[in-house]
Amino acid sequence: MPLALELRGVDFSYGQGPQVLTGVDLLVEQGEFVAIAGPNGGGKTTLLRLALGLERPSHGEVLLYGESARSFRDRTSIGYLAQRTTIGLHAPATVRDVVEAGRAPVRPYGRLRRDDREAVDQALERVGLRELARRRLSSLSGGQQQRAFIAKALAAHPRLLVLDEPTTGVDVEAQDALGALLHRLHEDLGVTILYVSHEFGSVERYVERLVLVRERIVFDGPPSELPGLWHDPSHSHA
Ligand SMILES: Nc1ncnc2c1ncn2[C@@H]1O[C@H](COP(=O)(O)OP(=O)(O)OP(=O)(O)O)[C@@H](O)[C@H]1O
């Protein structure tokens, strides 16, 4: 399988700050479903930002589909749900507005065309929000809001979906529903998924691979091979 993502020998620090990631090697094949976990401050979000070309490594190289991540051009092929997307939730936007915004990378100027509207409908359908499309986002529950943001990421038909703690503040039932949704996307559409979560229990049965990040990659393998009970002392339900 061709590679979706390659990090080779990556070191990273923010400015003159301490090293946040050291010697990271991570190869992700197209079509893999990879969960990423680790303690707060372990470097998970930074790893994703490097993978997406949003940060430049101090050492090593990062490739997306064989191209340098920093200059990767086909941005519309990547859906990124950044951590803490609750910002702006009090804006009067409807669920549909949010998902339509996901088409902006594909259609930066002008009105949405029929294929855009179809992509939006499909994305809403996939996450089970079609009935709620006209509601204000702020009137939805946390789990429903997260699904709206996932629909936004899906609307551009990404081949790579990058989700940074999409289930923070979401109940176990909604976490399981999200796990099942991601599983279907992965199975039906062959989407490559990078999923960062503290509560990886909800996707554990679906993921082939778990990567634990604590400045370095301290584990990389099937969740079933995780040695002992991995316990995160800084685990938080914030
Ligand atoms: N913009 C920034 N400038 C300086 N330091 C940063 C910045 N963003 C993150 N850091 C630091 O880099 C380290 C890794 O942070 P990162 O956000 O990647 O961790 P994380 O594993 O995603 O944590 P969490 O589980 O809390 O989301 C932390 O020590 C953090 O304080």
Ligand SMILES: [Mg+2]
């Ligand atoms: Mg983070």
